[in-house]
Amino acid sequence: MSLIYRRKSNDPSFTHVIYDYIGEMKPFIKRVRKPHLLLPMVLFKSIEWGIYRWYKTPIRRFYGVKGNELIYMITNACNDRCPKCGIWERPEPRDQHLMIEHFINCLKRLHHNLYQVTLTGGEPLIFKKDVMLIAEEAKKLNVPMVTITNGRFLEEAFLTRYKELGHILVISVDSVEREKWNEFRGRKNFDIVMPKIMLAKEILGDQLRIQSVLSKESAEEIPKVRDWCKQHGIQFNIQYNQDFGGTWTNAISEEVNYDNDTPCAARKNICIYPNGDVVKCFDHRRIPLAKEPLGNIAKKDIIEILCTKRSTEVSKIMKTCNLPCKNMSCNKPQTLLFN
Ligand SMILES: C[S@@+](CC[C@H](N)C(=O)[O-])C[C@H]1O[C@@H](n2cnc3c(N)ncnc32)[C@H](O)[C@@H]1O
Ligand code: SF4
Ligand code: SF4
Numbered sequence: 001m002s003l004i005y006r007r008k009s010n011d012p013s014f015t016h017v018i019y020d021y022i023g024e025m026k027p028f029i030k031r032v033r034k035p036h037l038l039l040p041m042v043l044f045k046s047i048e049w050g051i052y053r054w055y056k057t058p059i060r061r062f063y064g065v066k067g068n069e070l071i072y073m074i075t076n077a078c079n080d081r082c083p084k085c086g087i088w089e090r091p092e093p094r095d096q097h098l099m100i101e102h103f104i105n106c107l108k109r110l111h112h113n114l115y116q117v118t119l120t121g122g123e124p125l126i127f128k129k130d131v132m133l134i135a136e137e138a139k140k141l142n143v144p145m146v147t148i149t150n151g152r153f154l155e156e157a158f159l160t161r162y163k164e165l166g167h168i169l170v171i172s173v174d175s176v177e178r179e180k181w182n183e184f185r186g187r188k189n190f191d192i193v194m195p196k197i198m199l200a201k202e203i204l205g206d207q208l209r210i211q212s213v214l215s216k217e218s219a220e221e222i223p224k225v226r227d228w229c230k231q232h233g234i235q236f237n238i239q240y241n242q243d244f245g246g247t248w249t250n251a252i253s254e255e256v257n258y259d260n261d262t263p264c265a266a267r268k269n270i271c272i273y274p275n276g277d278v279v280k281c282f283d284h285r286r287i288p289l290a291k292e293p294l295g296n297i298a299k300k301d302i303i304e305i306l307c308t309k310r311s312t313e314v315s316k317i318m319k320t321c322n323l324p325c326k327n328m329s330c331n332k333p334q335t336l337l338f339n
Contacts, residue, residue, distance in 0.1 A: 024049050025045060025046070028042075028045050066113070066115040069117070069269050070106070071118045071119075071269055072103055072134070072271075073272065074103075074122070074127050075092065075097065076091050076092050077122045078150070079152050080186060082150075082184060083183075083217075084174070084215060084247070084248040085245065091122070096274070098272075098297070102276055102298045103272065104134065104137050106302045107141065109303055114143045116145070116146060118146045119131055121148075121274075123152070123153070124147055124148070124149055125153035125154065125158075126153070135147075135161075135165050139166065144166070144167065146168045147167065148172065150193070151172075151197055152196070154196040156199065156203070159204060162204070162207075168207050168209060169200060169208055171197055171208065172212070173197070174222070175224070175225065176224055176225055181193075210229050211236075212238055213240075214239070215248035215251050217249070218241075263320065264281070264318055264323075266280065266283075266325075266328075277295075281325070282325075284314075287314065287317055290318075
């Protein structure tokens with residue numbers, strides 16, 4: 001099974017379509033009691049059959065060649081304690097952490113569909129070896145990769161190989177001043193991480209990005225981060241504060257910054273939790289039908305999971321979903337992100 005609609009390999013032959021049509025119509029015709037209704041009934045049934053045949057592959061409207069982003073929250077565990085974020089409070093138990101083979105397999109199965117694989121967390125570099133395995137595999141499969149990190153575990157060997165692989169690294173920075181930095185990270189590590197950012201810039205060049213979260217608490221700091229990035233020639237992105245289980249508050253009213261006409265780009269996303277559970281966006285709990293994960297990649301093939309009726313229904317609902325999470329960087333087309 002494939003998520004990409006290829007006419008030659010996936011389409012039935014012409015004779016198969018005729019047999020299918022006759023097989024459907026014969027028993028139907030036998031059930032029509034009034035002869036004068038036969039023609040219109042057959043016409044309606046044919047239309048229904050035609051729609052059904054088309055509808056049988058609705059996944060092709062959601063997944064396509066290089067049309068999707070695979071986002072892996074590799075762990076909930078973190079070495080920082082940012083007040084904006086509550087993810088670090090719920091690290092997954094060791095025995096519930098997905099074996100890397102399952103994710104690599106998922107990547108291999110989906111690679112034709114992906115324009116990008118993104119690693120986030122918790123702190124992805126707690127699993128640096130696995131991040132590098134994914135980076136190597138993504139390169140082989142020709143899938144660009146983005147890793148979002150707090151920068152604490154960066155070092156030369158990792159950065160050098162990552163650079164060679166051509167992937168993008170995003171470091172999260174909400175202040176460039178020691179005191180605020182330490183407050184925003186919940187850890188006094190400004191003097192450790194800042195030199196690592198400079199090293200990352202030196203090695204990665206324009207493969208490095210910086211992302212800040214705009215909230216009431218960080219509003220005064222963000223222009224300084226932007227200026228700092230400009231000064232160092234680093235592309236910069238702002239993400240609006242969202243409910244990550246932390247204590248920061250929105251600086252901007254939720255209504256102004258999302259528009260209702262553009263469907264949420266998250267409907268094209270495929271998201272994997274640290275235990276291998278699959279969802280369509282990390283805010284899936286807001287959609288009643290999507291509350292429960294669609295499946296788990298340790299137990300079932302990812303393509304089978306994405307082809308279920310519920311998965312298709314969830315994708316359809318997401319098309320008109322207009323919640324504040326639509327503003328998140330991972331739910332926007334990548335072209336809009338960095339400048
Ligand atoms: C959850 S973190 C995980 C990766 C890594 N630990 C880091 O901080 O970069 C992913 C991104 O979400 C951002 N983030 C954290 N709390 C947020 C919040 N309340 N609203 C919006 N974005 C948030 C982080 O700044 C980071 O850029
Ligand atoms: S934002 Fe990132 S670095 Fe900060 S606590 Fe959350 S996961 Fe950790
Ligand atoms: S608006 Fe939020 S809940 Fe709705 S599809 Fe987008 S990310 Fe998911």
